[in-house]
Amino acid sequence: MTSSPRTHDASLTSRRAVLGAGALGTSALALAACGGSDGGGGSDGGGDAAAGPTLDFEERGPISLARGKDTTGQLAEFLDRWNSDHPDETVTLIELPESADEQRAQMINNAQAQSDAYTIVSLDVVWTAEFAANQWVVELPEDRFDLEGILPGALETGKYFDRLYAVPFTTNAQLLFYRQDLLEEAGHTEPPATxxxxxxxxxxxxxxxxxILGYGAQFSKYEGLTCQASAVIRSNGGDIFDAEGAPQADSAEAVEAIQTIRDGFDQGFIPEEALTYKEEETRQAFQDGRLLFETNWPYVWELAQAEDGSSKVNGKIGVSLVPGVKEAGASTLGGANYAISAFAKNAGTAVDFIAFMSEFEQQKDWMLNTTTPTAMAAVYEDPDIVAAFDFIEELKASIEGGVVRPKVVKYGDVTQAIQDAVYGAISGESEVQGAMEGLQERLTELGG
Incomplete structure (x- = not known):
C-alpha cells in the first residue's frame, strides 16, 4: 500500500473489491451494511438477560443455520466443507427471505413458538439486545471462540450487558469518497479530517x-439516518446512550454534532436534495459527477470506477476515513453475527460450527470470494487480501474505530425516534436544541 493511514490515492487500480456489495447486490445493503428492523422491539423482555435459559454445550448432532438467502454460493462451499468432516453433525441451511425485516419476523415467530427448527440464527448487528433480552438466544461460552482475533468494534456488536450472545461473522464500515482531481485543482493535497x-x-x-455540489450522505428519514447521527455524535465525543444504557441525546456533544450537519445544510455545503438520499441516491449523485464528497459503504468504489460509461468519475476519486466534528471521524458498524436459539438442540455442535466459521480460513475465503468485510483482524493483514482490496488499511481503521448503534431492546421504536428528531433538526423543521431535548424525553419514555 502506498497510501497514508487516512487516504487512498485513486491511482491504485485494482477493481476486484466491491466491499459490502459484490455478489450480494445493492438490494442487500440494508442487512449487509447499516440495516435494521423498522418494526417495534417485541416484548420488553426484562433487563437481565443473564437469567435466561441455558443449553447443554456438549450435546451434538445435526443442526440448522437460519439466515438470509445465500446469493454468493460461498456458504454452500463452507457447509460442504464442514459436513464432509462431520457426517454425524451436519448443518442444514434454512434460507429466509432477503428482507431484513422479514428475516427478523420469522426468527421471532420461531422463538415465540419455542421451536427447535432454527439452531443457529444470523442476526443483524442491531438485533442482539432484543434477542438476548427476550431470551430468544443464549449466552455463549466465550472460551470456545478465538475472541481476541476478532476486531474489537465488531465483537462489541455481539454483546449485551458485557455478555457474549453472538459471534461476528461479517462486519462493515463507511468511508469518505472524494473527487481527488477537484481537490488538487483547488490546491488541496489531503482529504478533510473534520x-x-x-x-x-x-x-x-x-x-x-x-x-459542483458539496457533501452527501444518508440523510433521508430511515435507518441510514440513525447510522449518520450515531457516527457524527461519536466524532464529537458523545453517544446517544451512555455505557449504562441511559439516554444522553441532549448532551452538549450531541447537540453540537447535529448542529454541525444542520449548519452544513444552512450554508449550502450539503445540498437540500441530500435530505432524500439513501445509499443509492448518494452513490448515484457522486458517480454522476455532481458531488464533491460522499460518505457511503465501500461497495460504491467499483461502481464509481466502472469504465463502461456508467460513471463520470472513474479514475478521479480518492478514499479516506469519514470526517469528524472535533475528534476523529467514526462510522457506524454494519454486519451479521451468529447466535444460538434458546430452544435449539445439539448446542455443542452449534458452538463448534460458529467457531469454524470464524476461523481464519473461512474468514479469508469469504472476504476474497464475496467481497464482504469479515470480522477477523488477521485477515486484513493477509497478502492476498491486501493485494485484492483497495483501501484495506482505511477499511480496517474505520471498522476498528466504528460505532455500535444503541443496544436497546425496543430498537425499532428507538431508531424511529432518532430518525424523527434528527431529520427535523437537519431539515430546519425544528431547532436542533429543541429536537434533541425532545428526543431525550422520548428515549427516556421508551426506557432504552
Missing amino acids: FEEMWQIVQDVQAQDSS
Missing part, C-alpha cells in the same frame, strides 16, 4: 466550479 476542513474545501472548489 467537517470544518471539508466545508473549506467545498468553498474552494465551488469558487472554481459553482455547479
Whole structure:
C-alpha cells in the first residue's frame, strides 16, 4: 500500500473489491451494511438477560443455520466443507427471505413458538439486545471462540450487558469518497479530517466550479439516518446512550454534532436534495459527477470506477476515513453475527460450527470470494487480501474505530425516534436544541 493511514490515492487500480456489495447486490445493503428492523422491539423482555435459559454445550448432532438467502454460493462451499468432516453433525441451511425485516419476523415467530427448527440464527448487528433480552438466544461460552482475533468494534456488536450472545461473522464500515482531481485543482493535497476542513474545501472548489455540489450522505428519514447521527455524535465525543444504557441525546456533544450537519445544510455545503438520499441516491449523485464528497459503504468504489460509461468519475476519486466534528471521524458498524436459539438442540455442535466459521480460513475465503468485510483482524493483514482490496488499511481503521448503534431492546421504536428528531433538526423543521431535548424525553419514555 502506498497510501497514508487516512487516504487512498485513486491511482491504485485494482477493481476486484466491491466491499459490502459484490455478489450480494445493492438490494442487500440494508442487512449487509447499516440495516435494521423498522418494526417495534417485541416484548420488553426484562433487563437481565443473564437469567435466561441455558443449553447443554456438549450435546451434538445435526443442526440448522437460519439466515438470509445465500446469493454468493460461498456458504454452500463452507457447509460442504464442514459436513464432509462431520457426517454425524451436519448443518442444514434454512434460507429466509432477503428482507431484513422479514428475516427478523420469522426468527421471532420461531422463538415465540419455542421451536427447535432454527439452531443457529444470523442476526443483524442491531438485533442482539432484543434477542438476548427476550431470551430468544443464549449466552455463549466465550472460551470456545478465538475472541481476541476478532476486531474489537465488531465483537462489541455481539454483546449485551458485557455478555457474549453472538459471534461476528461479517462486519462493515463507511468511508469518505472524494473527487481527488477537484481537490488538487483547488490546491488541496489531503482529504478533510473534520467537517470544518471539508466545508473549506467545498468553498474552494465551488469558487472554481459553482455547479459542483458539496457533501452527501444518508440523510433521508430511515435507518441510514440513525447510522449518520450515531457516527457524527461519536466524532464529537458523545453517544446517544451512555455505557449504562441511559439516554444522553441532549448532551452538549450531541447537540453540537447535529448542529454541525444542520449548519452544513444552512450554508449550502450539503445540498437540500441530500435530505432524500439513501445509499443509492448518494452513490448515484457522486458517480454522476455532481458531488464533491460522499460518505457511503465501500461497495460504491467499483461502481464509481466502472469504465463502461456508467460513471463520470472513474479514475478521479480518492478514499479516506469519514470526517469528524472535533475528534476523529467514526462510522457506524454494519454486519451479521451468529447466535444460538434458546430452544435449539445439539448446542455443542452449534458452538463448534460458529467457531469454524470464524476461523481464519473461512474468514479469508469469504472476504476474497464475496467481497464482504469479515470480522477477523488477521485477515486484513493477509497478502492476498491486501493485494485484492483497495483501501484495506482505511477499511480496517474505520471498522476498528466504528460505532455500535444503541443496544436497546425496543430498537425499532428507538431508531424511529432518532430518525424523527434528527431529520427535523437537519431539515430546519425544528431547532436542533429543541429536537434533541425532545428526543431525550422520548428515549427516556421508551426506557432504552
